[in-house]
Amino acid sequence: MKYSALKGVHDILPPDIYIWQKAESTAKEIFSAYGFQEIRVPIIESTDIFVRSIGETTDIVEKEMYTFPDRADRSITLRPEGTAPVVRSYIENHLYNLPSPQKFFYSGPMFRYERPQKGRFRQFYQIGVEAFGAAEPKLDAEIISMLKLFLERLRIKELKFEVNSIGCEKCRPDYKKALVSFFSAKVADLCPDCNRRYINNPLRILDCKSSACTELRKGSPKITDYLCKDCQSHFEEFLSLLNILHITYNVNPSMVRGLDYYTRTTFEITSEHLGSQKTVVAGGRYDRLVEEFGGPATPAIGFAIGMERLVEIIKNVNPEFCILSPKVFIAAIGSKASTEGLLIAEKLRSKGMQAELGYDNVSLKSQLRRADKLGSNYVFIIGDDELQSGMIKWKNLKDGSQGEIGIRDAAEFREL
RNA sequence: GUGAGUGUAGCUCAAUGGUCAGAGCAUUGGACUGUGGCUCCAAGGGCUGGGGGUUCGAGUCCCCUCACUCACCCCA
Structure with a gap:
């Protein structure tokens, strides 16, 4: 084989493409009902947009970005996620002058230079939403409810909704301190990775899957015990709204997000159909990011859906998902009949029949x-x-029935 | 970046170091002159991922390389 696709990228072909289209159109329909409007932002941005938002010490920025100099030697990066470009656009286009909240959804490819495995690719697709200008937990709950409806519409069940609050710039430092002092006596026994995390991002120790670390973090302080008054009541109201909306969830105090910009509410939806990369949707609040980007102080919340993972789940739970539209096949014998068939086909097609x-x-x-x-x-x-007779034969391939119809009337054919 | 596994026909897989590398499915044609699905028959399709080595002889053993897969890590 002379040419092949690059590592970690893939073609999306029929019949899978029908699942993609269905997922995309469903997202558009449901998100629109919740007042989200589509926004299309570039695939390339200045590198510093991602460095500033995602965080300099995160893995994404440190080793996973497709970054290159353009011809004028500016540093360009293929977007590894969607939030930063949308935030940039929100500020650049002064969208904060429009009535709040402003709600957007986007869809498209993201790029991360990672080692591919099940559910993880170098070019992968996300559909995401971002809502700006409302801090109320009502919005957080609404968004979870929207996701629930979206997934139900795709007939996906048995997903786990996990929620947490990771506090704000006021309370998180206290929690970090508590965590550091909890682990200070045990650093030596933590895995090498967690030793590194202990220095630059102690929260991530909670995420570690190594058995030693899992054991060592038993009894560690919980973020939810350290939330400041405002974060505490925000979280409580969020949870009570989830109850009112009949959403089954699980509070997971050790769920921390890998991107630095998150505050308060974070959530993840996971599936057992996905191997070790089981997160299909993840998101949360980022109340400080707009301001940090040079815009007015604007609370915000968003999430992203991993499309390959979503499609994988659909294929597992609902393999019969895509329905083929009815087709007419025109079989002709001889060149004269073939021409006649072509004309009939063209008429049918102009009426939208396949x-x-x-x-x-x-x-x-x-x-x-x-x-x-x-x-x-x-x-x-x-x-x-x-x-000769001017009557052509039709046959129903599903039940075998046959009949005749005048050549002139053939183009008027509807499911008989 | 680390580790493990796998590379043979379009797909899924066989083949103790020993004839010309096979089967099922798929494709095309035929049995059936103008009636699909079922059945039967036949055909096409392979530099056994690539390179080197051991051997009288390598798909099989060894080394290198590339690719894929899964896992770690990370994340959607």
Whole structure:
């Protein structure tokens, strides 16, 4: 094979593409109902946009970005996530002057230079939403509810909703201190990675899967015990609204996000159908980011759906998901009949009916065989007899019934 | 970046170091002159991922390399 796709990227082909289209159109429909409008932002941005928002010491920025100099030697990065570009656009276009909250959704490819595995790719697709200008927990709950509806519409069940609050710039430092002092006596026994985390991001120790660290963090302080008064009541109201909305969730105090910009509410939706990369949706509040980017102080919240993972789940739970539209197949014998068939097909198509032609002047048998394989519902048969009589034959491939219809009326054909 | 596993036909997989590398599915054609699905028959399709080595002889053993997969890590 001379050429192949790059590592970690992939083609999306039929029949999978129908699942993608269904997921995308469903997202658009549901998100619109909640007042989210589509926004399209560039795939390339200045590198510093991502460094500033995601955080200099995160893995994404340190070793996973596709960063390169352009011809004028500016540092450009292929977006590794969607929030930063949307925030940049929100500020640059002064969207904060529009009535709050402003709600957007986006969809498109993201790029991270990672080692591929199940559910993880170098070019992957996300559909995400970002809502600016409302701090109330009502918005947080609404967004979770929207996700629930979206997933139900795709007939996906048995997902786990996990929520947490990671506090704000007032209370998180206290928690960090408590955590550091808790682990100070145990640093030596933590895994090498966690030794590094102990210095630059102690919260991540909670996330570590190594058995030693899992053991060592038993009894560690919980973020939820350290929340300041405001964060505490925000979180409590959020949870009570989830109850009112009949959303089943699990509070997971050790769920920390890998991007630095998150504050307060964080959440994740996971599935057992995904191997070790089981997060299909993740998001949270980022109440400080707009201001840090040079905009007015604006609370915000968002999430992103991993499309490959979503499609993987759909394929697992609902393999029959995509329904083929009815098709008419026109089998013609002889060149005159073939021309007639072409004209009928064109008329059907102009009315929006999917019509397929037999090619290559092959036997009727193989044309029918092909019609069957395409999943056609009906076949029109045109040959010398039909041209003479002016009546063409139709056959229903699903139940085998047959009949005749005038050549002129064939274009008016509706499911009989 | 680290580790493990796997590379043979379009796909899923066989083949003790020993004829010409096989099967099922798929594709195409035929049995059936103008009626699909079922059945039967046949055909096409392979530099056994690539390179080197051991051997009288390598798909098989050894080394290198590339690719894929899964896991660690990280994340959606």
